[in-house]
Amino acid sequence: NAGVMQNPRHLVRRRGQEARLRCSPMKGHSHVYWYRQLPEEGLKFMVYLQKENIIDESGMPKERFSAEFPKEGPSILRIQQVVRGDSAAYFCASSSFIDGQGFYNEQFFGPGTRLTVL
Amino acid sequence: KNQVEQSPQSLIILEGKNCTLQCNYTVSPFSNLRWYKQDTGRGPVSLTIMTFSENTKSNGRYTATLDADTKQSSLHITASQLSDSASYICVVSATNNNDMRFGAGTRLTVKP
Numbered sequence: 689n690a691g692v693m694q695n696p697r698h699l700v701r702r703r704g705q706e707a708r709l710r711c712s713p714m715k716g717h718s719h720v721y722w723y724r725q726l727p728e729e730g731l732k733f734m735v736y737l738q739k740e741n742i743i744d745e746s747g748m749p750k751e752r753f754s755a756e757f758p759k760e761g762p763s764i765l766r767i768q769q770v771v772r773g774d775s776a777a778y779f780c781a782s783s784s785f786i787d788g789q790g791f792y793n794e795q796f797f798g799p800g801t802r803l804t805v806l
Numbered sequence: 807k808n809q810v811e812q813s814p815q816s817l818i819i820l821e822g823k824n825c826t827l828q829c830n831y832t833v834s835p836f837s838n839l840r841w842y843k844q845d846t847g848r849g850p851v852s853l854t855i856m857t858f859s860e861n862t863k864s865n866g867r868y869t870a871t872l873d874a875d876t877k878q879s880s881l882h883i884t885a886s887q888l889s890d891s892a893s894y895i896c897v898v899s900a901t902n903n904n905d906m907r908f909g910a911g912t913r914l915t916v917k918p
Contacts, residue, residue, distance in 0.1 A: 692849070723908075730895065730910035731850070779849050794840070795906075797849030 690715065692782050692798035700804045701770050709765040709801045713782030720763040721781045721795060722748075722755055731779065737763060770805045777802050809833045810898050812909035820917055823886055827912045829879040829896030841870050841881045842895040844911070850895055853881070886916045 693712040701707050713720050718739050723731040733747040737757040748755065752770075757763040767774055781795035810831045819825050831839070838857045842850035854863045854870040856879070862871045867890075869882045883890055896909040 731908045733906065733908070781849075794852060794855060797842075797851070799849050800847075 692780055692796050694778075694780050694798035694801050696801060697799060698802050698804070700806060702806050703771055704769050707767040707770050707774070707803055707805075709767075709778050709780075709803070711763040711765070711780030711782075711798060713763070713780075714796055717782035717784050717796075719783045719785075720757050721783075722763075722765050723779045723781065725777045725779060725800075727776075734765075767803075770803075772805045775803055775805045809907045810896055810909035812894075812896050812912050814912060815910070816913040816915070818915045818917060819886055821886060821888055824882065824884045825886060825914065827881045827883075827894050827896075827914070829881070829898075829909055831877050831879070831896070831898045831907070831909075833898040833900050833907050835901045836874060836877075837899040837901045839870075839872055839879050839899070840897045841868070841879075842897060844893045844895055846892070853894075883914075888916050888918060890914060891916045 692714055695710050699707055711720060720737045722734040724734055725731050735748045735755045736744040737755060739757055740759050752768045754766045777800045779800045780798045783795045813828045817825060836858060838855055840855045841853045843853050844850040853868050854865050856863050856870060856872045858874050860872060867884045872879045881894055891914060893911040893913050895911045897906055899906045
């Protein structure tokens with residue numbers, strides 16, 4: 689059972705270009721989370737999605753950033769018109785169903801995509 | 807103000823020594839607390855998960871404690887190894903299941 693997969697592992701973009709980050713959750717997981725980690729800082733929640741639905745995007749910048757998790761295929765985090773401040777590691781995590789106590793929502797993380805904006 | 811505070815920010819110890827990392831939180835209502843290990847350049851990996859009723863949980867040389875009254879947790883590492891060098895992240899969940907609060911992590915370096 690493969691773990692969470694992210695690609696590309698490294699992505700270099702020039703200012704103004706678009707960045708597309710992909711995340712394939714673990715088999716059987718229908719919940720996907722995206723996090724951003726700046727150098728020497730902790731993980732910051734961006735967005736939580738289920739299949740075809742955005743559940744919580746409170747951590748995502750209002751402009752230039754968007755996320756989707758289609759019925760088929762991986763989840764995509766899209767950053768339009770990238771700026772140098774977007775340089776960071778972007779981690780995706782997935783979980784299975786969630787119960788009322790939150791116990792079953794353990795998140796399994798992917799290896800991350802390191803975005804560098806020149 | 808972050809609802810999960812970890813200390814120390816960084817720590818250097820010699821191989822074979824023990825150490826304890828701290829996590830204080832204000833997340834409420836509390837659901838569970840996890841400790842993750844994040845190696846440089848990798849994604850976090852879960853070490854332990856503790857619910858309200860659990861005071862201690864071990865995973866090999868890692869032992870986590872939880873005091874839900876004082877809202878404190880610790881991660882104790884015994885007989886440290888070079889491979890323990892990593893960031894250790896405390897994550898607290900509220901009963902709103904997708905509301906997970908991450909600490910900034912403690913960067914542990916184990917030297918030979």
